[in-house]
Amino acid sequence: MKSEELKIGAKRKSLKAIKEYTNVKKVLLVLFLCFACSQLSIIHCQLSITRERVFTGQGLYGFMNGGADLFLEYGVEKLTNRDVTWNGESYTIDIYEMPTPEDAFGIYSMQVFRCQQADLGGGISCLSPYQWLGVIGNRYVSVVFPSGSEAAQKGVDGLIDHYFPETDNALPVFPEKWQAEPPYSGVLKYARGPISLSNISKDLSGRLKELDYKGVWLRKGGEEDTYEACVCCDSRQQCEAILTKLDPTMVIELQDTVIYIKGKESEEETPDFGPFGF
Numbered sequence: 001m002k003s004e005e006l007k008i009g010a011k012r013k014s015l016k017a018i019k020e021y022t023n024v025k026k027v028l029l030v031l032f033l034c035f036a037c038s039q040l041s042i043i044h045c046q047l048s049i050t051r052e053r054v055f056t057g058q059g060l061y062g063f064m065n066g067g068a069d070l071f072l073e074y075g076v077e078k079l080t081n082r083d084v085t086w087n088g089e090s091y092t093i094d095i096y097e098m099p100t101p102e103d104a105f106g107i108y109s110m111q112v113f114r115c116q117q118a119d120l121g122g123g124i125s126c127l128s129p130y131q132w133l134g135v136i137g138n139r140y141v142s143v144v145f146p147s148g149s150e151a152a153q154k155g156v157d158g159l160i161d162h163y164f165p166e167t168d169n170a171l172p173v174f175p176e177k178w179q180a181e182p183p184y185s186g187v188l189k190y191a192r193g194p195i196s197l198s199n200i201s202k203d204l205s206g207r208l209k210e211l212d213y214k215g216v217w218l219r220k221g222g223e224e225d226t227y228e229a230c231v232c233c234d235s236r237q238q239c240e241a242i243l244t245k246l247d248p249t250m251v252i253e254l255q256d257t258v259i260y261i262k263g264k265e266s267e268e269e270t271p272d273f274g275p276f277g278f
Helices: 002-044 057-073 101-111 150-163 194-200 202-207 236-243
Strands: 047-055 078-086 089-097 124-128 131-136 139-144 189-191 215-220 226-232 251-255 258-264
Touching (some): 057 194, 078 150, 101 131, 101 189, 101 194, 202 258, 236 251
Antiparallel strands (some): 215 226, 226 258
């Protein structure tokens, strides 16, 4: 009887061992499959850089010729240009490092053109059939994908996340009185000097000619050919000098070193805002 009980006990232990062994195999198999999938994902999303160039200061002229003047007015510090392959699609990514988020937005506002999607997810960006433009902190970023395919468009988000994984991407400080809300793209513009301002408003550019200022925010006014502007000064004296060049009826409010104004473009001076949305 005792021998029979020993046999049954041994059999139970054997079955338990087999069961435990089987469970271990299952766990190992699952771990192996997870590892294999992760490796396939890494391979699939592997970034391949075919060319990289860096330009600083006056070296920007070697990259874009005459167009460099506008970027230099906004104080561009460095441009990194890369040709890459991501998820099997070809991209050219240009990263312009600017002094401030306002400067990054300023040059962005001069380039944005007919967005299919704009300012999604709380950020500032513009997606068109062959290009993605965005403001990420103090960087203006352009991504061009020549194929224009749906796969290339969808791949942009992953490429941007690869290069800019951080979450601390401060938005520009917009004029306080305007209480600006999204969308910003194609609605607000920021000029840093005479070159950019002349591309936005001939009227205001003429009035501020040869005067110093920190920057000018602009948006379309409520009537045809009208505009609203927020002129930011470095000092009260600077603002007072600007006031002498403005018609008093143009001034909405003066706040220390900020002037809110409204104006109207003359018919022969009306700039072509088509590419910029107003």
